[in-house]
Amino acid sequence: MQLRKVNARRIQGSLSAMALLALLLAACSAAPAAQTGDTPAAAELEGKIIIFHAGSLTVPVDALTEAFQAQHPKVRFETEASGSNAAARKISELGRQADLMLSSDYTVIEELLMPDFADWYVQFARNTMVIAYTDQSLYADEVDADKWYEVLTREGVVVGRGDPDVDPCGYRTLMVWQLAEKYYELAGLDESLDAACPPQNVRPKSEGLLALLQSGDMDYAWEYRSVAVQHGLEFVELPDEINLSKVEHTDFYAQAIVEIAGEEPGASMTMTGKPITYGVTIPQVAPSPDLALEFVKFLIGPQGQAIMEQHGQPPIVPAVATSKASLPADLLLLVE
Structure with a gap:
């Protein structure tokens, strides 16, 4: 694919x-009521x-x-x-x-x-998970169907994501990594993608990465497709099997499991992959x-x-x- x-x-x-x-x-369908004085x-x-x-x-x-x-x-x-x-x-x-x-x-x-x-x-x-970037991002001319995970894990490439404890886009990013490892049958891909996105590149919400992306301080950000569209960003569309967008892939998505902070201090919640x-x-x-x-x-x-x-x-x-x-x-x- x-x-x-x-x-x-x-x-x-x-x-x-x-x-x-x-x-x-x-607006046209509402017009007759207004004209007849039948105002809701x-x-x-x-x-x-x-x-x-x-x-x-x-x-x-x-x-x-x-x-x-x-x-x-x-x-x-x-x-x-x-x-x-x-x-x-x-x-x-x-x-x-x-x-x-x-x-x-x-x-x-x-x-x-x-x-x-x-x-x-x-x-x-x-919604759909995508990888957002700009034409100024490192290797923007190379990120494609075959190389997105190779590009994101290269030395010097700055990748960001949201905090999974407060932002669903954050824990969905971790789910995509798990699913990508299974989909591409590449052992260790999940860990490699995690290592490529260190703690200093994590923000409370994924939208907080946009300014860094647009200023050139960050090369790639894990975002929702809608956010990339709204802000005029380039983005890579991932396979439906891993982008958390399709009901027909619910069973495959369910293989991804992420632990996040729970309601009480020290408690945790288990989030299971499902369509966004x-x-x-x-x-x-x-x-x-x-x-x-x-x-x-x-x-x-x-x-x-x-x-x-x-x-x-x-x-x-x-x-x-x-x-x-x-x-x-x-x-x-x-x-x-």
């Missing part, structure tokens, strides 16, 4: 066109929505909140990006309040927030749960899905709720 070098700028153009068409269709009650929304979200969602969340505010000018937002594990611990350990928690791994909601701090979650988007799936919940401590619910409906509806697609992140259509027992009634018809 051949890996591909991809230029995000070409992708952004086609995605933007598709997203614009979807948004225009959504949600048009009178007012208040503040506090969002804790994964760093990889920074650009989409900015676009989503801007679009939501265009429809509801009296709604204000406070958004805070971090690793998903760190976002959950702000609620469970630091006692902070948030109306929404958007995680790059729904498992974080299951493990760190339910059942004491959240009752439900919805899976709303997917984002989750959203309204924590029990939400100051404005009704407003938050309206935003979730927007997020998993046609306009929110179009915005996610525009930013290189495939939405799950329809969104998925693994358990509907505690799901708000307003969401039941929007999920499967």
Whole structure:
């Protein structure tokens, strides 16, 4: 199977066109109600929505909140990006309040927030692990289908990743390394990739590597595909068998196991490889749960899905709720 070098700028153009068409269709479908005076009650929304979200969602969340505010000018937002594990611990350990928690791994909601701090979650988007770089990166003209792991392990090449204890992209990077060793049948590849990415090249969230990459202080960074697209970076697409993107490879992904910091000091959690799936919940401590619910409906509806697609992140259509027992009634018809 051949890996591909991809230029995000070409992708952004086609995605933007598709997203614009979807948004225009959504606007047209809403027009008759406005013309007849049948304005939804949600048009009178007012208040503040506090969002804790994964760093990889920074650009989409900015676009989503801007679009939501265009429809509801009296709604204000406070958004805070971090690793998903760190976002959950702000609620469970630091006692902070948030109306929404958007995680790059729904498992974080299951493990760190339910059942004491959240009752439900919805899976709303997917992603893919890639290797991001720029045209100034060492050996940028050589990194390809056959040589990506050879290039990353060469002397002098600077490679970065996220911290697995606070950032799902961090532990997913370690999973990719394990899977690559099995897929390519190269004993010791996992250890070689780990040695090529020393502790000083690890950041609390993978998005923190972008400035280093763009300044030339780092050659390659393990990132989500959506982040590479959003920031106009070059990236290598890995085989589906190791990039954690495909449901059909779930059994193979499950061979990757990573231990990360648990809920209590000194405790650990076992994370098992699975397709990358984002989750959203309204924590029990939400100051404005009704407003938050309206935003979730927007997020998993046609306009929110179009915005996610525009930013290189495939939405799950329809969104998925693994358990509907505690799901708000307003969401039941929007999920499967």
